[in-house]
Amino acid sequence: MGFGTWASPHDAGLSAPPGLYLSGTAKIGETLIFGPVIFEALPGQWTCLLGPSGVGKSTLLRLFAGLGEAVTLDGTFGGKDGTSLSNCVALMAQEDLLMPWLDLRQNVTLGARIRGTRPDFAKAETLLARVGLEAHIHKRPSELSGGQRQRVALARTLMEDRPVVLLDEPFSALDARTRAEMQDLAAETLAGRTVLHVTHDPGEAARLGHQILVMTETGITDIPAPATSIPRMYDSTETLDLQGQLHRLLMERR
Amino acid sequence: MNRLKHITALILMFLILWQSLVTFGDLPAFLLPPPSKVAQTLWHSRALLAEHAIVTGLEVLLGLVLGASIGAVTAVWLTASQLARHFVRPLLVFSQTIPVFALAPLLTLWLGYGLLSKVAMALLIIFFPVTSAFFDALMRTPAGWMEQARVMGGSYWRVMWLIRIPAALPGFASGLRLAAVYAPIGAIIGEWVGASKGLGYLMLLANGRAKIDLMFAALIVLAVFTLILHVVVDKGCQKLTRNHT
Numbered sequence: 001m002g003f004g005t006w007a008s009p010h011d012a013g014l015s016a017p018p019g020l021y022l023s024g025t026a027k028i029g030e031t032l033i034f035g036p037v038i039f040e041a042l043p044g045q046w047t048c049l050l051g052p053s054g055v056g057k058s059t060l061l062r063l064f065a066g067l068g069e070a071v072t073l074d075g076t077f078g079g080k081d082g083t084s085l086s087n088c089v090a091l092m093a094q095e096d097l098l099m100p101w102l103d104l105r106q107n108v109t110l111g112a113r114i115r116g117t118r119p120d121f122a123k124a125e126t127l128l129a130r131v132g133l134e135a136h137i138h139k140r141p142s143e144l145s146g147g148q149r150q151r152v153a154l155a156r157t158l159m160e161d162r163p164v165v166l167l168d169e170p171f172s173a174l175d176a177r178t179r180a181e182m183q184d185l186a187a188e189t190l191a192g193r194t195v196l197h198v199t200h201d202p203g204e205a206a207r208l209g210h211q212i213l214v215m216t217e218t219g220i221t222d223i224p225a226p227a228t229s230i231p232r233m234y235d236s237t238e239t240l241d242l243q244g245q246l247h248r249l250l251m252e253r254r
Numbered sequence: 255m256n257r258l259k260h261i262t263a264l265i266l267m268f269l270i271l272w273q274s275l276v277t278f279g280d281l282p283a284f285l286l287p288p289p290s291k292v293a294q295t296l297w298h299s300r301a302l303l304a305e306h307a308i309v310t311g312l313e314v315l316l317g318l319v320l321g322a323s324i325g326a327v328t329a330v331w332l333t334a335s336q337l338a339r340h341f342v343r344p345l346l347v348f349s350q351t352i353p354v355f356a357l358a359p360l361l362t363l364w365l366g367y368g369l370l371s372k373v374a375m376a377l378l379i380i381f382f383p384v385t386s387a388f389f390d391a392l393m394r395t396p397a398g399w400m401e402q403a404r405v406m407g408g409s410y411w412r413v414m415w416l417i418r419i420p421a422a423l424p425g426f427a428s429g430l431r432l433a434a435v436y437a438p439i440g441a442i443i444g445e446w447v448g449a450s451k452g453l454g455y456l457m458l459l460a461n462g463r464a465k466i467d468l469m470f471a472a473l474i475v476l477a478v479f480t481l482i483l484h485v486v487v488d489k490g491c492q493k494l495t496r497n498h499t
Binding site: 090091095100101110111113114115140142160 | 408
């Protein structure tokens with residue numbers, strides 16, 4: 001946890017995470033994917049990008065992940081104030097993407113190993129304990145449930161310890177109870193980082209977004225979210241009202 | 255245990271069929287010797303059979319190890335180098351239009367009557383299935399894993415070693431299973447074309463001297479050897495891929 005590096009969220013004061021910025025039109029070949037749009041994610045905040053399938057949410061996220069080589073963006077994107085995003089992004093996808101032949105500890109430390117640095121197993125165990133899997137560190141992914149596997153993926157994301165975390169519908173394949181638990185856990189463990197969370201679930205956006213952006217065929221709309229802390233309770237009036245409002249927007253804007 | 259019973263029953267049925275063919279078909283012993291006679295020869299000529307079996311076994315094992323290793327390295331090379339994919343891969347596919355058997359006389363001419371030409375035959379015959387199966391698997395690393403590795407900033411060869419190769423092991427294993435069955439064929443063909451030792455050589459020799467019982471005995475030894483090789487390789491492959499589901 002050297003000075004100037006992005007350490008755990010508790011040390012968030014050490015180095016401020018960057019905000020994200022994108023403006024322009026994205027195409028793959030001749031096909032329009034989205035745009036023109038202006039997108040901004042606030043530094044150190046949880047931004048939900050809510051929209052139906054096929055409006056280019058994932059493409060936008062993939063640009064920030066550095067996975068957009070197939071995409072032609074007529075415009076600019078990157079860290080706000082021109083910060084480079086290389087090596088400061090972690091990605092968590094809908095699939096857990098765990099290696100079936102590695103145990104949980106090895107899976108969580110995969111990043112260090114493929115970069116050729118020494119894996120910190122002690123930290124991996126601490127993080128696995130933090131997501132409630134301390135009893136399973138030597139198990140393989142196949143021995144776990146879908147929810148548990150997504151917890152491992154979260155631990156792996158935390159292990160990467162990046163200031164920007166990109167979540168590409170990571171909870172959408174989980175059942176309602178497991179999903180709510182994962183939302184709580186993710187909100188707690190990722191606090192202080194710049195989170196871009198792509199989702200198609202208005203309920204999820206209402207629970208988690210400090211900032212909620214609704215993306216439809218007509219562009220991106222910033223929906224004011226309550227200034228309350230996240231995760232918001234799934235059954236509070238505030239959350240349910242917001243969920244309804246977001247749902248209506250999704251139905252109307254096309 | 256049940257499997258053992260099945261196999262024993264199968265062998266017994268085969269023996270009964272064989273014996274009744276000899277007895278009721280009224281076949282002369284120089285065409286089809288009775289199983290009892292073959293069993294006798296198996297026992298009496300055990301030293302001779304063992305001597306030749308060891309040679310064939312060595313050829314097969316060397317061919318298998320070399321063919322699988324060279325095949326694996328080639329597959330990784332093809333995966334890593336686009337240039338190799340463009341130029342070497344078509345060559346590999348084209349090489350399969352030449353039956354390996356047709357090369358046997360040439361290999362004997364070039365590499366001599368000894369071990370080397372047979373190892374080369376076994377190697378050549380298994381090289382393609384191993385390379386092809388492993389290469390296909392290497393090219394099919396799930397896109398999500400590769401993307402995760404890129405976001406993590408992994409180096410090319412570390413990603414190859416820690417993700418792509420382990421992920422492709424089931425493909426390598428299926429190539430290896432085929433190879434274990436093909437390798438003895440290569441060695442035997444090599445021995446037929448020109449050799450002074452080995453089960454294939456012994457079979458030709460016995461055939462020429464109308465010792466059909468010895469030929470059958472050699473055939474049985476070869477079959478048992480191939481079966482054992484298959485079982486061992488299969489177990490090894492299962493171990494290699496046991497954590498892939």
